Amino acid sequence: MTLAYDGTEFHGWQIQPGLPTVEATVSAILSRIEEAPVRIFGSGRTDAGVHALGQVASFDLTNPIPVENLRKAMNRLLPASIRILEVAEMPPEFHARLDAVAKTYEYRIYLGESCPPFERHYVYHHPYPLNHAAMKLMAEVFTGTHDMTVFAAADPRYQDGYNMVRTIFSSVLDGQPEWLIYRVRGTGFLKHMVRNLVGTLIEAGRGNIQPDQWPPRCGNTVPARGLFLVSVEYPPAG
Amino acid sequence: MTLAYDGTEFHGWQIQPGLPTVEATVSAILSRIEEAPVRIFGSGRTDAGVHALGQVASFDLTNPIPVENLRKAMNRLLPASIRILEVAEMPPEFHARLDAVAKTYEYRIYLGESCPPFERHYVYHHPYPLNHAAMKLMAEVFTGTHDMTVFAAADPRYQDGYNMVRTIFSSVLDGQPEWLIYRVRGTGFLKHMVRNLVGTLIEAGRGNIQPDQWPPRCGNTVPARGLFLVSVEYPPAG
Numbered sequence: 207m208t209l210a211y212d213g214t215e216f217h218g219w220q221i222q223p224g225l226p227t228v229e230a231t232v233s234a235i236l237s238r239i240e241e242a243p244v245r246i247f248g249s250g251r252t253d254a255g256v257h258a259l260g261q262v263a264s265f266d267l268t269n270p271i272p273v274e275n276l277r278k279a280m281n282r283l284l285p286a287s288i289r290i291l292e293v294a295e296m297p298p299e300f301h302a303r304l305d306a307v308a309k310t311y312e313y314r315i316y317l318g319e320s321c322p323p324f325e326r327h328y329v330y331h332h333p334y335p336l337n338h339a340a341m342k343l344m345a346e347v348f349t350g351t352h353d354m355t356v357f358a359a360a361d362p363r364y365q366d367g368y369n370m371v372r373t374i375f376s377s378v379l380d381g382q383p384e385w386l387i388y389r390v391r392g393t394g395f396l397k398h399m400v401r402n403l404v405g406t407l408i409e410a411g412r413g414n415i416q417p418d419q420w421p422p423r424c425g426n427t428v429p430a431r432g433l434f435l436v437s438v439e440y441p442p443a444g
Numbered sequence: 445m446t447l448a449y450d451g452t453e454f455h456g457w458q459i460q461p462g463l464p465t466v467e468a469t470v471s472a473i474l475s476r477i478e479e480a481p482v483r484i485f486g487s488g489r490t491d492a493g494v495h496a497l498g499q500v501a502s503f504d505l506t507n508p509i510p511v512e513n514l515r516k517a518m519n520r521l522l523p524a525s526i527r528i529l530e531v532a533e534m535p536p537e538f539h540a541r542l543d544a545v546a547k548t549y550e551y552r553i554y555l556g557e558s559c560p561p562f563e564r565h566y567v568y569h570h571p572y573p574l575n576h577a578a579m580k581l582m583a584e585v586f587t588g589t590h591d592m593t594v595f596a597a598a599d600p601r602y603q604d605g606y607n608m609v610r611t612i613f614s615s616v617l618d619g620q621p622e623w624l625i626y627r628v629r630g631t632g633f634l635k636h637m638v639r640n641l642v643g644t645l646i647e648a649g650r651g652n653i654q655p656d657q658w659p660p661r662c663g664n665t666v667p668a669r670g671l672f673l674v675s676v677e678y679p680p681a682g
Contacts, residue, residue, distance in 0.1 A: 212561040257562070286564040323450040324495070324566065326524040 207265075207277070208292040211258050213430070214327040215287060218254040219261075228252070228288060232263070235283045239276070240269050249302045249309065249438040253398070255430030257328065259312075260291070260437040264302040297443075308375065308391055308439040311400045314432045315386040330404075330432035336411030338381040343417040344410035345388065348377040348403055356424050357403055358396035370396065379407065389436070404428045445503075445515070446530040449496050452565040452669070453525060456492040457499070466490070466526060470501070473521045477514065478507050487540045487547065487676040491636070493668030495566065497550075498529070498675040502540040535681075546613065546629055546677040549638045552670045553624040568642075568670035574649030576619035581655040582648035583626065586615040586641055594662050595641055596634035608634065617645065627674070642666045 209232070217225040221233070229246060236244040246265040252258060271279070273293040280290045314329045316322075321331040351373040358364060374392040388404055405425030410417040415425075447470070455463040459471070467484060474482040484503040490496060509517070511531040518528045554560075554567040555574070589611040596602060612630040626642055643663030648655040653663075 210561055212564070281558060286559065287561045289558045289561050291558065320519060320527045320529065321524065323448055323525045323527050326450075328562065 207263055207280075207290055207294075209258065209261050209263065209288060209290050211261065211288040212327070213252060213255050213257045216254065218256070219248050219251045228258075228261075229263075231284065231288060232280075233265075235280055236265060236267070238283065239271070239279060240267055242268075247302050249306045250394070250435075252433075252435055253430050255327075256433045256435065257431075258435040261435050262302045262306070262438040262440075264296065264300055266298075302438070305440050306394070306438050307441055308393060309395060310389065310391040310436040310439075311395065312434045312436050313388040313390075313400060313404045313428070314434070315388075315404075315428075316384065317386060318384040327431050328434075330429050332408070336386070336408065337413060337417075338379070338386070338411065340413065340417040341386070341407045341411040342379045342381065344407050344415075344421070345377045345379040345390075347418065347420060348390070349374045352420070354396055354399055356421075357399045357406070359398035359402075359427070361397045364396070372396065372399070377403075398427050400433060401427045401430065404432075445501055445518075445528055445532075447496065447499050447501065447526060447528050449499065449526040450565070451490060451493050451495045454492065456494065457486050457489045466496075466499075467501075469522065469526060470518075471503075473518055474503060474505070476521065477509065477517060478505055480506075485540050487544045488632070488673075490671075490673055491668050493565075494671045494673065495669075496673040499673050500540045500544070500676040500678075502534065502538055504536075540676070543678050544632070544676050545679055546631060547633060548627065548629040548674040548677075549633065550672045550674050551626040551628075551638060551642045551666070552672070553626075553642075553666075554622065555624060556622040565669050566672075568667050570646070574624070574646065575651060575655075576617070576624070576649065578651065578655040579624070579645045579649040580617045580619065582645050582653075582659070583615045583617040583628075585656065585658060586628070587612050590658070592634055592637055594659075595637045595644070597636035597640075597665070599635045602634070610634065610637070615641075636665050638671060639665045639668065642670075 211228050216228050219228045221227055221230045233244055233246045244265050246263045249262045273295055277290045277293040316325060316329040316331050319333045353370050354372045355370045372393055376391045378389050380387045402424045405428050406421050409415045409425035415421050449466050454466050457466045459465055459468045471482055471484045482503050484501045487500045511533055515528045515531040552567045554563060554569050557571045559569040591608050592610045593608045610631055614629045616627050618625040628638060640662045643666050644659050647653045647663035653659050
């Protein structure tokens with residue numbers, strides 16, 4: 207299934223005891239439809255406050271409900287903050303995380319002096335001067351295959367031998383007078399990686415790091431609310 | 445002052461004991477700056493859940509703080525759901541409600557099957573067929589000067605002798621495949637009047653009433669969350 211969600215009221219994707227999460231909410235609804243526990247596998251976790259326009263998750267169901275009816279039933283039962291956009295039958299071996307070949311994220315920065323109230327959960331409000339040209343240059347430098355350790359938050363998964371190399375296919379900053387929109391597409395992203403890349407763009411925009419070479423250090427992690435998981439890609443079927 | 449707010453978390457504009465309202469929130473901040481109670485006069489009340497892009501309110505302050513500093517101080521102290529867009533000094537007799545000569549409201553209807561989670565607080569989700577041409581015709585019929593009693597909710601103010609006549613300068617429905625945007629500009633609006641006009645447009649869109657003549661009855665009141673107070677107009681100064 208492909209789903210969109212407003213991450214504002216959720217403690218991220220992953221199930222956590224006693225906290226509202228997207229995974230817990232969606233798997234509870236599926237379990238109700240299946241009348242048995244259903245586990246779902248997201249393409250990856252999103253942190254608390256991060257939004258999704260096109261997250262993908264896979265699951266097994268024995269209930270023979272047609273996919274379109276299933277989608278509608280789920281949307282009837284789910285809160286309006288989560289919408290199921292598509293449900294498709296896949297080969298039994300399909301796995302939303304293991305089979306993903308690329309992901310696209312978007313990060314939204316609002317530069318105007320006063321943040322519109324309707325945007326407050328969906329942007330990072332940064333009303334300070336930034337050198338957009340330097341940020342655009344820095345964004346381009348991120349493309350290619352790199353060890354991304356410097357951009358990753360600490361995580362118990364990142365032990366010796368864990369592959370910290372990721373490939374970024376495209377990394378583009380679009381600058382408008384009141385907005386900066388950063389889009390990045392790559393094989394995969396480590397914990398906090400997009401938010402740390404954006405923090406590094408901001409350091410370049412402030413003139414604190416050289417924008418035309420691989421950055422010597424990582425900027426501050428920018429807030430989760432500006433981040434959207436846009437889409438997840440899989441190899442063509444067959 | 446001109447202010448924008450997300451009405452989702454407020455019980456409307458007007459002060460109500462024990463409930464969060466926009467008026468109560470803003471006047472508490474002004475009273476803190478003035479170090480004495482400050483009463484504010486809105487151009488009109490907005491109901492619970494109704495939003496504003498450009499509400500206007502007037503108040504008296506003895507504190508000699510420059511208007512631009514006042515605006516910034518208010519935005520620092522207010523929740524992000526309310527933003528002060530402009531503060532201007534006016535002649536002492538200015539009153540935001542009594543001096544208003546026109547108001548513009550917008551109502552947003554989302555027609556798509558699945559409402560984007562990010563729009564859920566800002567639209568009326570109506571995923572059913574509607575005759576857009578009939579609705580556009582009906583919208584045009586609303587223009588002019590009419591007794592609007594049929595479109596007003598019951599209110600203790602509406603006693604014998606209360607003037608229920610209002611003039612609508614423009615009333616336009618913009619139809620797109622997944623959206624209907626209704627804009628109405630008039631001298632003033634009675635309680636629930638815009639939401640009842642929109643409910644009547646929907647009745648015309650369903651084919652339940654004739655769209656080319658003054659409607660014989662009022663449709664259902666549509667939800668507050670699709671309604672935005674766009675702007676309030678005053679006579680030119682001097």
